[in-house]
Amino acid sequence: MTHNIVRNAYEDPDFMKSREARTLRIISEYLAPEKKFKENNILHTVVFFGSARIKPGSDDKFKLSKYYDAAEDFACRLSLLSTEIEKETGNCFYICTGGGPGIMEAANKGSSRTGSKSIGLNIQLPYEQYPNDYISPELNFEFHYFFMRKLWFIYHAKAIIVFPGGYGTLDELFETLTLVQTRKLEKLNIPILLYDKSFWDEIINFPRLVEYGMISEEDLNLFSYFSNSDEGISILKPKLKLIMENIHNYLELKFPI
Numbered sequence: 383m384t385h386n387i388v389r390n391a392y393e394d395p396d397f398m399k400s401r402e403a404r405t406l407r408i409i410s411e412y413l414a415p416e417k418k419f420k421e422n423n424i425l426h427t428v429v430f431f432g433s434a435r436i437k438p439g440s441d442d443k444f445k446l447s448k449y450y451d452a453a454e455d456f457a458c459r460l461s462l463l464s465t466e467i468e469k470e471t472g473n474c475f476y477i478c479t480g481g482g483p484g485i486m487e488a489a490n491k492g493s494s495r496t497g498s499k500s501i502g503l504n505i506q507l508p509y510e511q512y513p514n515d516y517i518s519p520e521l522n523f524e525f526h527y528f529f530m531r532k533l534w535f536i537y538h539a540k541a542i543i544v545f546p547g548g549y550g551t552l553d554e555l556f557e558t559l560t561l562v563q564t565r566k567l568e569k570l571n572i573p574i575l576l577y578d579k580s581f582w583d584e585i586i587n588f589p590r591l592v593e594y595g596m597i598s599e600e601d602l603n604l605f606s607y608f609s610n611s612d613e614g615i616s617i618l619k620p621k622l623k624l625i626m627e628n629i630h631n632y633l634e635l636k637f638p639i
Contacts, residue, residue, distance in 0.1 A: 452577060
Protein backbone atom coordinates (compact mmCIF):
# COMPACT_ATOMS: atom_id res chain seq x y z
CA MET A 383 0.00 0.00 0.00
CA THR A 384 1.40 3.34 -1.02
CA HIS A 385 0.83 6.60 0.79
CA ASN A 386 0.70 10.02 -0.71
CA ILE A 387 3.17 12.31 1.01
CA VAL A 388 1.60 15.65 1.85
CA ARG A 389 4.01 18.49 2.45
CA ASN A 390 3.64 20.76 5.48
CA ALA A 391 2.38 24.18 4.43
CA TYR A 392 5.53 25.94 5.69
CA GLU A 393 7.65 23.55 3.57
CA ASP A 394 5.70 24.32 0.40
CA PRO A 395 7.68 26.94 -1.57
CA ASP A 396 4.73 27.72 -3.82
CA PHE A 397 2.56 28.55 -0.82
CA MET A 398 5.30 30.46 1.00
CA LYS A 399 5.76 32.69 -2.07
CA SER A 400 2.03 33.19 -2.55
CA ARG A 401 -0.08 36.24 -1.79
CA GLU A 402 -1.78 34.36 1.03
CA ALA A 403 1.54 33.82 2.81
CA ARG A 404 2.63 37.45 2.63
CA THR A 405 2.06 37.95 6.35
CA LEU A 406 4.36 35.02 7.11
CA ARG A 407 7.08 36.50 4.91
CA ILE A 408 6.74 39.88 6.64
CA ILE A 409 6.95 38.26 10.07
CA SER A 410 10.02 36.31 8.93
CA GLU A 411 11.77 39.56 8.03
CA TYR A 412 11.16 40.71 11.60
CA LEU A 413 11.99 37.52 13.50
CA ALA A 414 15.05 36.30 11.56
CA PRO A 415 17.04 39.56 11.94
CA GLU A 416 15.96 39.82 15.58
CA LYS A 417 17.37 36.34 16.22
CA LYS A 418 20.68 37.19 14.55
CA PHE A 419 21.04 40.48 16.39
CA LYS A 420 20.44 38.75 19.72
CA GLU A 421 22.92 35.97 18.88
CA ASN A 422 25.57 38.60 18.11
CA ASN A 423 24.66 40.80 21.10
CA ILE A 424 23.97 43.83 18.94
CA LEU A 425 22.12 46.54 20.82
CA HIS A 426 23.52 49.76 19.31
CA THR A 427 24.29 50.84 15.75
CA VAL A 428 25.37 53.91 13.85
CA VAL A 429 23.61 53.90 10.49
CA PHE A 430 25.06 55.26 7.25
CA PHE A 431 22.75 56.35 4.42
CA GLY A 432 24.03 57.53 1.03
CA SER A 433 24.09 56.91 -2.69
CA ALA A 434 24.77 53.47 -4.16
CA ARG A 435 26.08 55.18 -7.31
CA ILE A 436 29.17 56.84 -5.84
CA LYS A 437 32.30 54.86 -6.72
CA PRO A 438 35.85 55.09 -5.41
CA GLY A 439 38.31 56.82 -7.72
CA SER A 440 35.62 58.09 -10.10
CA ASP A 441 36.48 61.11 -12.24
CA ASP A 442 33.06 62.71 -12.79
CA LYS A 443 32.67 66.49 -12.98
CA PHE A 444 31.53 66.71 -9.34
CA LYS A 445 34.40 64.54 -8.01
CA LEU A 446 31.86 62.43 -6.13
CA SER A 447 34.45 59.86 -5.07
CA LYS A 448 35.40 62.32 -2.32
CA TYR A 449 32.19 61.24 -0.56
CA TYR A 450 33.20 57.57 -0.78
CA ASP A 451 36.58 58.38 0.77
CA ALA A 452 35.00 60.52 3.48
CA ALA A 453 32.44 57.82 4.39
CA GLU A 454 35.17 55.17 4.59
CA ASP A 455 37.33 57.35 6.82
CA PHE A 456 34.45 58.36 9.08
CA ALA A 457 33.26 54.77 9.53
CA CYS A 458 36.81 53.75 10.41
CA ARG A 459 37.07 56.54 12.98
CA LEU A 460 33.67 55.63 14.43
CA SER A 461 34.66 51.98 14.82
CA LEU A 462 37.75 53.09 16.74
CA LEU A 463 35.50 55.33 18.86
CA SER A 464 33.26 52.34 19.58
CA THR A 465 36.25 50.43 20.94
CA GLU A 466 37.21 53.43 23.07
CA ILE A 467 33.69 53.82 24.49
CA GLU A 468 33.46 50.09 25.18
CA LYS A 469 36.60 50.26 27.32
CA GLU A 470 35.12 53.18 29.28
CA THR A 471 31.49 52.09 29.66
CA GLY A 472 31.09 48.51 28.48
CA ASN A 473 28.82 49.65 25.64
CA CYS A 474 29.77 49.45 21.96
CA PHE A 475 28.07 50.12 18.65
CA TYR A 476 28.33 48.70 15.14
CA ILE A 477 28.36 50.39 11.76
CA CYS A 478 25.17 49.53 9.85
CA THR A 479 24.48 50.22 6.16
CA GLY A 480 22.08 49.24 3.43
CA GLY A 481 24.59 46.60 2.41
CA GLY A 482 25.07 47.67 -1.20
CA PRO A 483 27.75 49.54 -3.18
CA GLY A 484 28.70 53.21 -3.06
CA ILE A 485 28.51 54.95 0.31
CA MET A 486 27.26 51.73 1.89
CA GLU A 487 30.31 49.82 0.74
CA ALA A 488 32.58 52.65 1.88
CA ALA A 489 31.17 52.57 5.43
CA ASN A 490 31.40 48.78 5.74
CA LYS A 491 34.93 48.96 4.33
CA GLY A 492 35.97 51.64 6.80
CA SER A 493 34.72 49.56 9.71
CA SER A 494 36.47 46.45 8.41
CA ARG A 495 39.80 48.33 8.46
CA THR A 496 39.68 48.23 12.27
CA GLY A 497 38.76 44.54 12.42
CA SER A 498 35.27 45.44 13.66
CA LYS A 499 32.08 43.70 12.63
CA SER A 500 29.60 45.67 10.56
CA ILE A 501 26.04 45.14 9.37
CA GLY A 502 24.53 45.17 5.88
CA LEU A 503 20.75 45.33 5.43
CA ASN A 504 20.53 44.53 1.74
CA ILE A 505 17.34 44.85 -0.34
CA GLN A 506 16.32 42.90 -3.43
CA LEU A 507 16.23 45.33 -6.35
CA PRO A 508 16.32 44.87 -10.13
CA TYR A 509 19.53 46.93 -10.38
CA GLU A 510 22.33 48.54 -8.38
CA GLN A 511 21.86 46.60 -5.16
CA TYR A 512 24.09 43.66 -4.26
CA PRO A 513 25.87 42.89 -1.00
CA ASN A 514 29.31 44.47 -0.80
CA ASP A 515 32.38 42.48 0.21
CA TYR A 516 33.00 44.23 3.54
CA ILE A 517 29.92 43.19 5.52
CA SER A 518 30.53 40.70 8.31
CA PRO A 519 29.14 37.40 6.90
CA GLU A 520 27.03 36.67 9.97
CA LEU A 521 25.50 40.17 9.77
CA ASN A 522 24.66 40.15 6.07
CA PHE A 523 20.87 40.39 5.69
CA GLU A 524 18.60 40.25 2.66
CA PHE A 525 15.17 41.91 2.63
CA HIS A 526 12.27 41.92 0.22
CA TYR A 527 10.12 44.49 2.04
CA PHE A 528 11.44 48.03 2.29
CA PHE A 529 9.43 48.79 5.41
CA MET A 530 10.89 45.85 7.33
CA ARG A 531 14.38 46.89 6.30
CA LYS A 532 13.67 50.44 7.49
CA LEU A 533 12.46 49.11 10.84
CA TRP A 534 15.83 47.41 11.41
CA PHE A 535 17.71 50.51 10.28
CA ILE A 536 16.10 52.52 13.06
CA TYR A 537 15.48 49.95 15.81
CA HIS A 538 19.03 49.80 17.19
CA ALA A 539 20.25 53.11 15.75
CA LYS A 540 21.88 55.57 18.13
CA ALA A 541 22.98 57.94 15.35
CA ILE A 542 22.13 58.46 11.67
CA ILE A 543 24.81 59.60 9.21
CA VAL A 544 23.54 60.85 5.85
CA PHE A 545 25.87 61.28 2.89
CA PRO A 546 24.77 62.70 -0.47
CA GLY A 547 22.37 60.49 -2.36
CA GLY A 548 19.25 60.27 -4.49
CA TYR A 549 15.68 59.13 -3.98
CA GLY A 550 16.53 56.31 -1.59
CA THR A 551 18.75 58.46 0.61
CA LEU A 552 16.22 61.30 0.67
CA ASP A 553 13.48 58.85 1.58
CA GLU A 554 15.53 57.48 4.48
CA LEU A 555 16.49 60.95 5.70
CA PHE A 556 12.97 62.37 5.65
CA GLU A 557 11.38 59.28 7.17
CA THR A 558 13.83 59.48 10.08
CA LEU A 559 13.21 63.22 10.53
CA THR A 560 9.46 62.61 10.45
CA LEU A 561 9.69 59.89 13.11
CA VAL A 562 11.61 62.23 15.41
CA GLN A 563 9.46 65.28 14.64
CA THR A 564 6.21 63.38 15.32
CA ARG A 565 7.67 61.68 18.42
CA LYS A 566 7.13 58.22 17.01
CA LEU A 567 10.76 57.45 17.79
CA GLU A 568 11.57 56.89 21.45
CA LYS A 569 15.13 58.16 20.90
CA LEU A 570 14.12 61.80 20.47
CA ASN A 571 17.71 62.90 21.04
CA ILE A 572 19.16 60.69 18.30
CA PRO A 573 21.84 62.64 16.39
CA ILE A 574 21.21 62.99 12.65
CA LEU A 575 24.29 64.24 10.81
CA LEU A 576 24.37 65.38 7.18
CA TYR A 577 27.73 65.39 5.43
CA ASP A 578 28.72 68.42 3.31
CA LYS A 579 26.38 71.34 3.98
CA SER A 580 27.06 72.83 0.56
CA PHE A 581 25.51 69.78 -1.13
CA TRP A 582 22.42 69.78 1.06
CA ASP A 583 21.92 73.54 0.77
CA GLU A 584 21.85 73.15 -2.99
CA ILE A 585 19.46 70.19 -2.96
CA ILE A 586 17.03 71.10 -0.15
CA ASN A 587 16.08 74.57 1.04
CA PHE A 588 15.21 73.77 4.65
CA PRO A 589 14.91 77.44 5.76
CA ARG A 590 12.41 78.03 2.97
CA LEU A 591 10.21 75.28 4.43
CA VAL A 592 10.19 77.27 7.67
CA GLU A 593 9.25 80.47 5.80
CA TYR A 594 6.33 78.71 4.15
CA GLY A 595 5.23 77.35 7.53
CA MET A 596 5.66 73.75 6.41
CA ILE A 597 8.01 73.01 9.31
CA SER A 598 8.75 74.87 12.55
CA GLU A 599 11.93 76.79 13.27
CA GLU A 600 12.89 74.22 15.93
CA ASP A 601 12.64 71.44 13.35
CA LEU A 602 15.91 72.73 11.92
CA ASN A 603 17.54 71.54 15.15
CA LEU A 604 16.67 67.91 14.42
CA PHE A 605 19.85 67.53 12.36
CA SER A 606 23.37 68.89 12.14
CA TYR A 607 25.96 69.24 9.39
CA PHE A 608 29.56 68.10 9.45
CA SER A 609 32.37 68.47 6.95
CA ASN A 610 35.08 66.08 8.15
CA SER A 611 35.67 63.14 10.48
CA ASP A 612 37.08 65.24 13.32
CA GLU A 613 34.00 67.43 13.36
CA GLY A 614 31.68 64.43 13.19
CA ILE A 615 33.45 62.65 16.04
CA SER A 616 33.33 65.76 18.23
CA ILE A 617 29.55 65.97 17.72
CA LEU A 618 28.85 62.27 18.19
CA LYS A 619 31.18 61.16 20.97
CA PRO A 620 29.36 62.71 23.96
CA LYS A 621 25.91 62.02 22.48
CA LEU A 622 26.60 58.37 21.72
CA LYS A 623 27.92 57.68 25.19
CA LEU A 624 24.88 59.31 26.77
CA ILE A 625 22.22 57.70 24.59
CA MET A 626 23.73 54.20 24.89
CA GLU A 627 23.94 54.49 28.66
CA ASN A 628 20.39 55.75 29.13
CA ILE A 629 18.19 54.34 26.37
CA HIS A 630 17.32 51.05 28.06
CA ASN A 631 16.69 52.69 31.44
CA TYR A 632 14.38 55.16 29.71
CA LEU A 633 12.44 52.45 27.92
CA GLU A 634 12.09 50.36 31.07
CA LEU A 635 10.66 53.36 32.94
CA LYS A 636 8.23 54.18 30.15
CA PHE A 637 7.28 50.61 29.28
CA PRO A 638 7.79 48.49 32.44
CA ILE A 639 7.59 44.73 31.93
